Amino acid sequence: MRILLVIFSVFIGGQALLADNVPSSGIAAVVNKAIISQSDLMNRLRLAAVSSGVEPTQENLEKMKPQMVRMMIDEQLQLQNAKKYKIEITKDQLTAAIKHLEESNQMKEGAVAELLNSNNIPMKTLEDQIRANLSWISLIREQYAPTLQITDWEIEQEKKAEEEKETKSQYHLAEILVPFDSPDQEERVKADINRLIEELHKGAHFTALAQQFSASPTAAQGGDMGWLTEDQLVPEIKEALKEMSPGQLSKPIRVSQGYLLLAFIEQKRPGEEGKMLFSLQQALLPFPKDVNEEKARAIMAIASQISKSAKSCPDLEKIAKAKYSSAESHLAEKKPFDSLPEPLQKLILPLALNQATDPLLTEDGALLIMVCEKEAAKVEKFTEEDARNNIIERKLSLLSKRELRDLRRHAFIEMRM
Numbered sequence: 001m002r003i004l005l006v007i008f009s010v011f012i013g014g015q016a017l018l019a020d021n022v023p024s025s026g027i028a029a030v031v032n033k034a035i036i037s038q039s040d041l042m043n044r045l046r047l048a049a050v051s052s053g054v055e056p057t058q059e060n061l062e063k064m065k066p067q068m069v070r071m072m073i074d075e076q077l078q079l080q081n082a083k084k085y086k087i088e089i090t091k092d093q094l095t096a097a098i099k100h101l102e103e104s105n106q107m108k109e110g111a112v113a114e115l116l117n118s119n120n121i122p123m124k125t126l127e128d129q130i131r132a133n134l135s136w137i138s139l140i141r142e143q144y145a146p147t148l149q150i151t152d153w154e155i156e157q158e159k160k161a162e163e164e165k166e167t168k169s170q171y172h173l174a175e176i177l178v179p180f181d182s183p184d185q186e187e188r189v190k191a192d193i194n195r196l197i198e199e200l201h202k203g204a205h206f207t208a209l210a211q212q213f214s215a216s217p218t219a220a221q222g223g224d225m226g227w228l229t230e231d232q233l234v235p236e237i238k239e240a241l242k243e244m245s246p247g248q249l250s251k252p253i254r255v256s257q258g259y260l261l262l263a264f265i266e267q268k269r270p271g272e273e274g275k276m277l278f279s280l281q282q283a284l285l286p287f288p289k290d291v292n293e294e295k296a297r298a299i300m301a302i303a304s305q306i307s308k309s310a311k312s313c314p315d316l317e318k319i320a321k322a323k324y325s326s327a328e329s330h331l332a333e334k335k336p337f338d339s340l341p342e343p344l345q346k347l348i349l350p351l352a353l354n355q356a357t358d359p360l361l362t363e364d365g366a367l368l369i370m371v372c373e374k375e376a377a378k379v380e381k382f383t384e385e386d387a388r389n390n391i392i393e394r395k396l397s398l399l400s401k402r403e404l405r406d407l408r409r410h411a412f413i414e415m416r417m
Contacts, residue, residue: 026038027416028040030413034080040125044068045064046121050116054202054209055202064195069415069417071212078136078404079131081139093134098126140396140403148395155388162382170267172225173237175261176193176223177214177255177259193261197249206222217401236260246265248263266339267342277335278374279335280348280371282330282331283316283327283368284367285302285326286327286328287365300359303367311354313372316368317329347369356369356370
C-alpha cells in the first residue's frame with residue numbers, strides 16, 4: 001500500500017449547464033436545474049484514474065461510475081450554494097492552487113498541465129474542482145466562523161487533551177468514507193469500498209482515492225486524520241485497530257455515516273524515546289539476479305563481518321564498499337523516532353551509538369543499520385491560539401457535514417445512468 005500525495009483535492013465534477021441544452025443521452029445526473037454531463041463524468045473518471053494510479057480501462061471506469069456520480073452530485077450542490085452567496089474564485093487563486101500542487105509534489109512548473117494534456121483531460125476539469133473546493137471552504141467560513149463561540153473551558157480542555165497525548169499511545173490514520181442515505185444503498189456502497197481495496201492492492205494511491213471518493217472532510221488532506229489517541233476514536237475504529245498493524249488496510253468498517261476504509265500509517269508510544277531524533281547509516285549488500293540460497297548465505301556472512309568490523313557510521317560505509325563492490329549506502333539524518341516503521345524502531349532501540357545491527361535478510365539483499373547519533377527533538381509549545389484553531393476547525397467540519405446533508409435533503413436529484 002502506498003499512501004502518497006498525488007493530486008490536489010478535487011471537489012466538483014463540471015460547471016452547471018441548463019439541462020434543456022443537453023441531449024438526455026448525454027446526461028449523467030440532474031441536480032436542481034443543472035446537469036452533470038456524461039462528458040464531465042468521463043473526464044472526472046479519467047482524472048481519478050490518472051491521479052490515483054488506477055489503470056484507466058473501460059471496465060475500471062465503469063466500476064468507478066456509481067460512486068463518482070454520487071460524489072459529483074454532492075459537489076454540484078456545494079458549488080450551487082456557494083454561487084447563491086456570490087462567492088467567486090479568481091483566476092489568480094486557481095493559478096496559485098495549481099502552483100501549490102506542483103510545489104508540494106516536487107513537480108516542475110507546468111507539470112500538472114503536461115500530465116493532464118498527455119492523458120487528454122481538459123485543464124477545466126481540474127480547475128472546476130479546485131474552484132468548488134475553495135468556494136465551499138470560503139462559504140462555510142464566511143457563514144459560521146464569525147459567530148462561533150469558543151469558551152475558556154473548551155480551550156483548557158483542548159490544551160489538557162494535547163498534554164495528555166504524550167502519555168498515551170497515538171495512532172496516525174487515514175480514511176476513505178463512502179456514505180449512504182438509505183438501507184437499499186448499503187450493499188452497493190460496501191461493494192464500492194471493496195473495489196477501492198482491490199485497486200489499492202494493485203498499487204493505487206490511497207491519498208488520491210481519498211481525495212476523489214471520500215465524503216469525509218479529511219478528503220482535502222488525502223484522508224489523513226492526523227495523530228489520534230484511543231479515546232478520540234469511535235468504537236468501530238478502536239475495534240478494527242485491534243486486528244491491524246502499521247502499514248495495513250482495514251476491511252470495510254460499518255459506521256453511522258456509511259462504510260469506512262482505514263489505513264493504519266504509524267503508531268507513537270508514550271515515552272521519551274519517541275521525542276528523540278535518530279541519524280541512521282544504512283548499508284545494503286544487494287543480491288545478484290541469479291541469487292540462490294548458497295550465494296545468499298555467503299553474502300550474509302560478508303555482511304556479518306562488516307557489522308563486527310565497523311566502529312562508526314563512516315566506517316560502515318567504507319568497509320561495506322571495500323568488502324562488497326556493489327554495496328549501497330544511505331544516511332538518514334535526524335529522523336523522529338516516532339516516524340520510523342515499528343519494526344525498525346524495535347531494531348534500533350537496543351543499539352548503542354555506532355553499533356550496527358546483525359545482517360537483516362531482505363528481498364533485495366543483506367541490510368545493515370547503525371545508529372550514528374540521537375538527540376532530543378525540540379517540541380513546540382501548544383498555545384492557546386493552537387487550541388482555538390483546532391476547536392474552530394472541528395466545529396466547521398461538523399457544520400459543513402450538516403449543511404451538505406440539508407442541501408441534499410431539499411434538492412431535486414435525478415440520476416440517469
